[in-house]
Amino acid sequence: DAGVTQSPTHLIKTRGQQVTLRCSPKSGHDTVSWYQQALGQGPQFIFQYYEEEERQRGNFPDRFSGHQFPNYSSELNVNALLLGDSALYLCASSLEVASGAYEQYFGPGTRLTVT
Amino acid sequence: RKEVEQDPGPFNVPEGATVAFNCTYSNSASQSFFWYRQDCRKEPKLLMSVYSSGNEDGRFTAQLNRASQYISLLIRDSKLSDSATYLCVVNDITGGGNKLTFGTGTQLKVEL
Numbered sequence: 001d002a003g004v005t006q007s008p009t010h011l012i013k014t015r016g017q018q019v020t021l022r023c024s025p026k027s028g029h030d031t032v033s034w035y036q037q038a039l040g041q042g043p044q045f046i047f048q049y050y051e052e053e054e055r056q057r058g059n060f061p062d063r064f065s066g067h068q069f070p071n072y073s074s075e076l077n078v079n080a081l082l083l084g085d086s087a088l089y090l091c092a093s094s095l096e097v098a099s100g101a102y103e104q105y106f107g108p109g110t111r112l113t114v115t
Numbered sequence: 116r117k118e119v120e121q122d123p124g125p126f127n128v129p130e131g132a133t134v135a136f137n138c139t140y141s142n143s144a145s146q147s148f149f150w151y152r153q154d155c156r157k158e159p160k161l162l163m164s165v166y167s168s169g170n171e172d173g174r175f176t177a178q179l180n181r182a183s184q185y186i187s188l189l190i191r192d193s194k195l196s197d198s199a200t201y202l203c204v205v206n207d208i209t210g211g212g213n214k215l216t217f218g219t220g221t222q223l224k225v226e227l
Contacts, residue, residue, distance in 0.1 A: 042217030050212075056213070058214065090159070102147055107158060
């Protein structure tokens, strides 16, 4: 049973550039959430995708955008990169269930460094 | 006030000790709570889910007090391999989504 996978594992970009990060959810999961984790902090919620729509969004600027594909995989795009965007970007997948059990499982993350 | 607050530690304890972490949350409408474990430079891994008053799994016990908006994690008989950062997490399902709000984490170091 494949877990959550993310690519690439590491990325170095220059200020002003654009980046795309990719995530494949755990087998059987239909919801993907993205989080940003700065050093020494807990993960911060960016947004969540379900049925190919952005369902909920955290306090991140419009430079952060995403997409979910019919196979439930997802992309996170960040435009006009700033030094402060350097962080570990985590993807988490979950399955919508009527009981309200919303356990999310994380991928290994993409470590983005902006220089 | 932060949405989820934890003592950052570090907690340095000897092997075999019992250690407790506390966490408070601000959103009284929160329904689901979790403890995640995160090793250095790795992803958070789900340790325990807490949907009612508490949950126990081997050496780990989580308790929830909704009236005080307080969650705790107790680790008994600490092992060296328990050394990690423990993240208190609250699930917010308002707005139709399923958003996790994390505390900053409590660092645990178990020593010989």
